Amino acid sequence: MIRVADPIALLLAVFLCVVSFPADAQVTAGLAGRSISYDDYLLLYVSSPRPDASVTIAGADYARTDIPSIVTYDDFHGVPGPVLRTEEEGFVEWEIDVPQAGLYHIRVDYFPVPGRSSEIEREVRINGEVPFDRARYVSFSRVWANGEPIRRDNRDNDLRPGQVETPRWQSAYVRDFMGYYNEPFLFRFEQGVNTLRLTAVKEPMVVGSITVHQAPEIPTYAQLLDRYRAAGYPEYRGEPIKVQGQDADLKSDPMLYPIFDRTSPATEPYHPSKIRLNTIGGYRWVLPGQWLLWKIEIDKPGLYQIALKTRQNITRGLFTNRRLTINGEVPFREVENIAITYNMDWQMTLLGDDEPFLFYFDAGVHELKLEVVLSNLAEILRTAEASVYALNAAYRQFLMITGPTPDPYRDYELDRELPGVMVTLREQSEILKGLSRYMQEYTGQRGPHNATLDRLSIQLDSMIRVPRTIPTRMGAFRANVGALGQWILQTRQQPLEIDYILVTAPGERLPSPDVGPLRRLVHRVRAFIASFTEDYNSIGNVHGDRAIEVWVPTGRDQAQVLKEMIDNTFTPNTGIEVNLKLVQPNVLLAATVAGRGPDVAMQVWNSDPVNYAIRNAVHDMSRFPDFADVATLFHESALTPFRFQDGVFALPEQQWFPMLFYRRDIFEELGIRPPDTWDDLFVILPEIQKNNMDFALPITQLVPGSNPPIVITGNLQTFTMKLFQRDGELYVDGDTRTGLNTDAGIRAFRDWTDLYVNYKLPLQFDMLNRFRTGEIPLAIADYHSLYNPLQVFAPELRGLWGFVPVPALKREDGSLNRAAPSGGTAVMLMEHSRNRDESWEYIKWWVSTESQVRFAREMESLLGPSGRFPTANREAMTQLPWPVRDYRMLEAQWEWVRGIPEVPGGYFTPRHLDNAFRSVVISADDVIETAEDYARVINDEIDLKRREFGLPTWQEG
Helix, strand or coil: CEEECCCCCCHHHHHHHCCCCCCCHHHHHHCCCCCCCHHHHHHHCCCCCCCCCCEEEECCCCCEECCCCCEEEEEECCEEEEEEEECCCCEEEEEEEECCCEEEEEEEEEECCCCCCCCEEEEEEECCECCCHHHHCEEECCCEEECCCCEECCCCCEECCCEEECCCCEEEECCCCCCCCCCCCCEEECCEEEEEEEEEEECCEEEEEEEEECCCCCCCHHHHHHHHHHHCCCECCCCCEEEEHHHCCEECCCCCCEEECCCCCCCCCCCCCCCCEEEEEECCCCCCCCEEEEEEEECCCEEEEEEEEEEECCCCCCCEEEEEEECCECCCHHHCCEEECCEEEEEEEECCCCCCCCEEECCEEEEEEEEECCCCHHHHHHHHHHHHHHHHHHHHHHHHHHCCCCCCCCCCCHHHHCHHHHHHHHHHHHHHHHHHHHHHHHHCCCCHHHHHHHHHHHHHHHHHHCHHHCHHHHHHHHHHHHHHHHHHHHHHCCCEEEEEEEEECCCCCCCCCCCCHHHHHHHHHHHHHHCCCCCCCEECCCCCCCCEEEEECCCHHHHHHHHHHHHHHHHHHHCCCEEEEECCCCHHHHHHHCCCCCCEEEEEECCHHHHHHCCCCECCHHHCCCHHHHHCCCCHHHHHHHEECCEECCEEEEEECEEEEEEHHHHHHHCCCCCCEHHHHHHHHHHHHHCCCCEECCCCEECCCCCCCCEECCHHHHHHHHHHHCCCCCEECCCCEECCCCHHHHHHHHHHHHHHHHHCCCCCCCHHHHHHHCCCCEEEEEHHHHHHHHHHHCHHHCCCEEEECCCEEECCCCCEECCEEEEEEEEEEECCCCCHHHHHHHHHHHHCHHHHHHHHHHHHHHHHHHHCCCECCHHHHHCCCCCHHHHHHHHHHHCCEEECCCCCCCCHHHHHHHHHHHHHHCCCCCHHHHHHHHHHHHHHHHHHHHHHCCCCCCCCC
């Protein structure tokens, strides 16, 4: 079943869009850092006209720029006349003479020149000002396509085609990058000369022209149908035209590649056990702005109907929405928001349902595009996002009075202390109730999508009625606000899977989307029998005994990407065949001991290679004559964990290191700046803690509620950061003794523990959630562990946080030491391999810049921003889709990074470092005595292991 969403704006939606906050000092401070919203911007100009005027300026006719040696082209990809290339940083400003003041749309004709393969982003300024918050991040999509036809491996499974950029000229209106507004943004221009500035956030693009005008009004279907009848267009009579979904010609995102479905024998093509890439979309085609385009060849002009074989089996109780454009234009309003219902099975959806829509096509090739939109959900989600931000601000105001552990027997009189915040709670409760009613009206039912809204509004009402209970309910309040944020993320996703598209004659009987029970039974029996013969561990082509065997303990999608790279580039260029197997991480040691291990083991932790090396289980890569050349791909810090007795027993794949993350909005509210040194930190930390917020360092802790228990390690990272900044070493005397009880070690240990003894830093916390709520507005964390999740799970904080290098220790001579440790994964060449030279060629190929860039980009296309790969290859890192400012911060810290060495018995170091830390912080033991005691324990284990493997101990010289 398909439903066309009602485009009429409900009165409730209007109420929801106008979110007012009281002018209370505390609440105003809590909302600091947020620019004016687009809704408020429109309210400022509610009486402003929308003149029927149009002004177009060529991209090359810019007025000013800060880009050195800016480039223009006279004839660029079929567009005559001068066009302007803008780079991934810097601004370009145009002067636009507007005949009448009013609100206008902005259309940009652009060409997405190759860059780092991510979306193009720009900040928009009108007359020197960013008009509203969402104008800071305006995105322009790239164009992608399958790089090759779908091929099959030697086991008869389809191989996913690589995705390649296929740039072409595009026209795009400046609109919301989150999809929270269905219409393009309106901007106020004054009469006369105005300036329009585009500042690069990331990625280059060529600007052909910029037009300031009113976007054309889209007719209704009734109006268009009258035009069809007046023109006398005939209805098409002939065979249906079928286009397979997986054969989409163009797409906005490389993650929109063909996928397979084996659950139904009705998909085309079909096989009960082999992989057949027979659909497209699904959970990868979910974000507003993502689109797929099919080229359809029409032989006879006339009126056609369009049907889609679709499945939306992910978001229960909600519609999935798409905008249809044909040849770049929305034909009529009713297909601006096409809503497709939830159904576990495939369904044949005819556009228009009982009265199918008719579409006129001339003879020739036409482009049919489906784009993800939020429809009426946009109003709900942007209001809910504003509520999350406002309620988090209210939570922080409560926290500033009660502290993180309030006294349950004390009445803090929060209603008298924070009257403005109580007004905010009352307003937000009403807003959430309105959202819940609107969701019920929108979906036609009450369901799980109402529960989160209702639960939080009920809690707010209770807090308002009995304010003295607020301190004891802070944890539940924080959890419910976090749940609302998660609800926004889930509701924003609009999944849809397409098997094929039919363009048929009006009234044509459509095929059934499913098969009968007998064919289903046969399908299940065949699939069951095949499960006994199919090898699901091997990926892609499987070769004979001469092939090298590579094990990888990762997800199947990631392994598939790697295998495709091997089959497409490595094997054709070298003639070396590779069998790639997907294994569990814990099987490598047992297989190696049994003599049944691989030639190459990938994605092993940094601590593993030396442990294998002392058992003569991995090969010393430094013996290869070209090792020195390969080693130049990495920082020396990345190789440190793999060095042992003048050998190097692995090469790095990933390398990560800590950065200092901070909340820009909260720092602006407090009037402080991110610290450059530890001395700076000690100046601002009392200001942060005075407001009952905190600073967090990496720490070893148990994840609350995890079963089986999950331990996050962090103590070693923090201690080594302090140690390295004092020019100390983790191991001394030829790596035979710990450096914990050296002078530098004791000073670093004292520095570290003093932070918890004197400043009471938190020992247990959820970094992502507390950073999101603002309880911890300043934190040191590995960049990949916090940056990636914030990009995905905290969209309401876009532009409100940043990161910088970790605080430096100021030496006596005034110089700074900003050293920090690194972690990562590695690739090993096993000692028992009979194909060492071939395996070494494979490893060199894998860590090369070209392979690392391709794999990293493919991973991001698979998983989105959360899958950004922290490559250890320095040159590859420069080619990944980082915003320029963020990359420069990472680069500045990377130069200071030091690797953590590994030694026999080194597993005792983090274990007893944690014991020593807790002895001082929790039991108040003496710092020096504790360091000496645990250093002795660590040294005894190092001696024991060195004797076990025939290595000289410290005492033996």
